[in-house]
Amino acid sequence: MKSHYRAARRRFVCLSALLVAGAALAAGRALAADAAPQPQDVRAVDQDVQTLKKQLVDLNRDLFKLEEELLYPASTQVAVFLAVDVGTFFALDSVQIKVDNKEVANYLYTDREVQALHRGGVQKLYLGNLKAGEHELVAFFTGKGPHDRDYRRGTSLKFEKAVGAKYLELRISDRVAALQPEFVVRQWE
Amino acid sequence: MTLARSHPWLVLALAAACIVGPCDAGAQDAVSVAAPPATIRDLDYGDVLFHFFQDDYFESIVRLEVARDFGRIPHHEAEAELLSGGLYLSLGLHAEATRIFEGLLGTPVPQSVSDRAFFYLARIHYQRGYLDKAWRDLQRIRGALPGQLEPERRLLAANVLMAEGRFAEASAQLQNWSDQSSWAQYARFNLGVALVRSGATAPGRVLLDAVGNEPAVSEEQMSLRDRANLALGFASLQQHDTDGAVAALNRVRLDGPFTNRALLGLGWAEADAKRPERALVPWLELRNRRLVDSAVQESFLAVPYAYAQLASNGQAAQQYQLAVQAYAAEAGRIDESIAAIRRGGFLDAVLEAVPRTNDVGWFWQLQKIPDAPHTRYLYRLMASHEFQEGLKNYRDLRIMRRNVERWRDSLAAFDDMIAARERAAAEREPHKQQVLASTDLGAFEQREAELKRRAAAIESARDVVALATSEEAQHWQALERVEVAVQALPEGPQRDGLEERAGVLRGTLLWQLDAQYKVRARKLDKGLQDTSAALVEAQRRVGEVVQAGDLAPRNTAGFAERVQELVARVDQIAPRVDAATAAQERVLAQLAVNELEAEKRRLASYATQAQFALASLYDGAVARGAQ
Secondary structure (H helix, E strand, O other), X not given: OHHHHHHHHHHXXXXXXXXXXXXXXXXOOOOOHHHOOOOHHHHHHHHHHHHHHHHHHHHHHHHHHHHHHHHOOOOOEEEEEEEEOOOOOOEEEEEEEEEXXXXXXXXXXXXXXXXXXXXXXXXXXXXXXXXXXXXXXXXXXXXXXXHHOEEEEEEEEEEEEOOOOEEEEEEXXXXXXXXXXXXEEEEEO | OHHHHHOHHHHHHHHHHHHHHHHHHXXXXXXXXXXXXXXXXXXXXXXXXXXXXXXXXXXXXXXXXHHHHOOOOHHHHHHHHHHHHHHHHHOOOHHHHHHHHHHHXXXXXXXXXXXXXXXXXXXXXXXOOOHHHHHHHHHOOOOOOOOOHHHHHHHHHHHHHHHOOOHHHHHHHHHOOOOOOHHHXXXXXXXXXXXXXXXXXXXXXXXXXXXXXXOOOOHHHHHHHHHHHHHHHHHHHHOOOHHHHHHHHHOOOOOOOOHHHHXXXXXXXXXXXXXXXHHHHHHHHHHOOXXXXXXXXXXXXXXXXXXXXXXXXXXXXXXXXXXXXXXXXXXXXXXXXXXXXXXXXXXXHHHHOOOOOOOOOOOOOOOOOOOOHHHOOHHHHHOOHHHHHHHHHHHHHHHHHHHHHXXXXXXXXXXXXXXXXXXXXXXXXXXXXXXXXXXXXXXXXXXXXXXXXXXXXXXXXXXXXXXXXXXXXXXXXXXXXXHHHHHHOOOOHHHHHHHHHHHHHHHHHHHHHHHHHHHHHHHHXXXXXXXXXXXXXHHHHHHHHHHHHHHXXXXXXXXXXXXXXXXXXXXXXXXXXHHHHHHHHHHXXXXXXXXXXXXXXXXXXXXXXXXXXXXXXXXXXXXXXXX
């Protein structure tokens, strides 16, 4: 039985040493795992995939540009963005946009999208075409207002569409003094 | 990795590493790189961030490239460049990311941007094993980094120092690090482990003990604490400090990812303290768990060992036989898994078992381990850095393949649209030509020139009569006729009287015309200006119509050419994506098979040990019987 015990002990020492070594790697932000050499074929495939991904990004970029130039030329383009500034008094559920009394967008938000807006992201909510001249945009915001009550508010803007692309921004912010949300729409030059 | 494959423990430890390690670091990386500016000055940059903050890195980088090409983010150029580096890094494009960060540092940028660029370069260099470059980059950071990047920078600096064996300097870094963030805890843990590995066990254990006793709330904190206690427990065992080992291992949670290893270590600690009956408690608990875990496999040998130590040779023999059977059954299941993987499609099964999101990214992580028969052992693989990267590539390629197909459909629609526009333009052409033919702008231009000449003559001669109203003109003409008639009369008092009266009438009429002249001249001038403007507008419109007619075929042809070029690129890239996907699958399948075969060898080794121990027990029994 002595030899069995010794074998077990040897195994134990080996295990503990390896575990400690492994545990160092376990921190993740750690010592040697990233520097470990990879098999040649893994590296080659990874290299190919990297090249391919870059080409796919470039291809998508060119496709996006073509799509926009073809479908939304600058002379008629109108883009509507949505931004949230603080937004303590309003939890956004959906936004409806009407241009010249015609509904052009009706968007229901996921939690992830709302979080992205709160972190400083700005959503390109609508991209369309309008003739030069005067138009009216009306936006309706639906969600939960102060005291978790259902809340629906609208805001509107009359604007002049000229030859160049038109950018409009819908912004949800806090009117701290009134403890109410505020909804505004403004034009970008 | 050779060492890792030679022993299950290291693989397990690596597996644990990847569950919370690089993924967390990556997530922090991604968030910090795009610290949003206080004010969005270009809406399109906000749109890029909107997708970025949803971890949709592919969409984000494409929108960023498009916005930059259209010149829509002039106010965030440096930030956008830094973000693009981070996004390419997120997509696993290290070379591209490095090129961007280095390029950024070659241009005048705000310090806040250059500091972050240096940080990311340092991290890439560290991950690539270029420790001297990583250290040089870190030294070039001049200010505190924003948010979570600052503690991460300190951890990175400590890691670089540790990797270079400069433990004293790493310790010094930590001593000045007073905050209790998880980054600081990771640094302490890493240093503790590094010290133990370097032979400085005592200070290493002190650090591990500190991390192992930290209050923990989040899963990440609890996991790190478990890890520290596990490492401390085994380090203590190496030092034959069984009480210390038991104390540390008992602090590991009973339902965490390190429980099995802690239970095994706890048994060894008790066995080491010559308390085999107490060693049986954790080992028997362990043996009832899933056999895919190496610690559980080990327990099938440990349990009979403890019985043997208690001189319960009958039970020991029975348990060894059970171990041999269990190992054989598990080896059979491994053969089934290998056969399933070799049949192909195993990655689809893996991906089916993980959450479906559409983001393509470096930080995409497996949230749960699939337990289908043919993926029974793959949790270790999927938790390894190498396998995860390959799997992410595979998944990214699949998403991109669908993306390419969607664009193929769109391109077909664009083609139809351009053809429809060309048809519509052709249909409008005859009507347009008819309108243009009936519009004689030249005649209008001649008439305008004549009017201008006449107006100039009137103005220079102050020809008040020329601006008379029609009634006044009739009066003037009548007066002229009267004067001619008077001149025809014989001289005498009657003719003189008529001449005088005609003279008075002429004077009166001229006076009236002169009084109105200025107003009428201004009116004429204004009228001529309006005529000129109207003519210019008409010329412009006709010009536009003509030009539109000239350009329409050329514009649609321009779009048509672009569509054709992009269709060709889509056609060319789609099979390459398929080939890369297949190659990636082959590599991952081979990695999986290699791992499973290594696992099988380990089980064979365990079975041999069990059989050897069984034989020893029988030999001992025979020897005792002979006595």
